[in-house]
Amino acid sequence: MDKKRILIVGLEHSEVKAIKQDLGFEYLIVHYEVLPKVKLEEGILFVESATSPGKFLSVDKVIFHGIYENDFDFITLLALWNGPCLPGALGMMDLRQRIPGLVRSLRVSKFSGIKRGMVIGCQEYTASTEVVAKWGIWHCGEDKSKFNGDWTSTETSVIEEFIMGEAVRIMLVGDQYWQIKLTGESWLKSIHNEGSWEMEVDEELLLDSQNIAKHFGLQTVGVDYMVGINGKRYLLEVNHIPNVTVFPFVNKAFIEFSKNWVLGQ
The missing domain is CATH 3.30.470.20 (ATP-grasp fold, B domain)
Structure with a gap:
């Protein structure tokens, strides 16, 4: 029986162990907590071996759970591969930024009724009511600012009513x-x-x-x-x-x- 190689990226060891349980010997797990080296050759996805650097292994399925500073190309490669990926790679690519x-x-x-504005790069913005500016590609609360009146952006930002x-x-x-x-x-x-x-x-x-x-x-x-x-x-x-x-x-x-x-x- 041909074995299936599953690439798991981002999950903790305990979670990988729990997923691996009951899968059977026909499944091989390659686990990375950080982004591994991957490449796509003639429609086949390869990942660098975790135990033999420089050796690349073909991959049948991918579980991806992480947000990394430079992961957009990685996700795009998964979408181009178009193989079994959890979550769907195309959706991740569409929503990553x-x-x-x-x-x-x-x-x-x-539920899209919030009135929004947008500035590109470093620009001044004047709000007549209390608003929230959000910038960056990260889905977190550290890149937001609430203000009323004049505000100057440092990078491209969306502004929405508070x-x-x-x-x-x-x-x-x-x-x-x-x-x-x-x-x-x-x-x-x-x-x-x-x-x-x-x-x-x-x-x-x-x-x-x-x-x-x-x-x-x-x-x-x-x-x-x-x-x-x-x-x-x-x-x-x-x-x-x-x-x-x-x-x-x-x-x-x-x-x-x-x-x-x-x-x-």
Whole structure:
């Protein structure tokens, strides 16, 4: 029986061990916590051996879970390969850079009502109300600034009106889903803050997230929304690599889904 080689990038050793369990001897795992050297030759994906530098091994399937500073070319190569990849490589490529990913997502979501502006490079911007500037390709809270009045950008930025309300994330892992309340001591909210946890699911936000996931061909995704104090809902961003380690119920579901995905492909 021909053995199948699975490349897993970004997951921790304990998670790889859990995925590998019950896969059987016909599956070989190549695991990297950082980006490995890969190449695509005549439609075949190769990865450098973790134990024999310079030796490249053919790959049958890829599980990718990480965000790295220079990963766009890596993801693009996976998309060009067009082989079995979790999540879908084309969707990851479309969403990896936050601002272009936001633009693409707003074309799909029904909750796209936030008025947004944009500046390119270093420019002055004058806001008549309280707004939030977001810049960079990273899906995190460190590259945001709230202001009212004059502000000068240091790089290309999107500016959107500041919404008072509750920040939530719809997490999808295959057919399973959760709505997570995002918390924080300041206006910046995150799944990493104490108090962030599962809450009742808004069925309309769930359907919107599922439509976005289907559009981008992603089996796992985290979609962030703001629910205003007036009850209106707004799409904030779509995370192509949502953290699956913070909440144990998500982690368990992701490991089981990954294992079944390998066996079912």
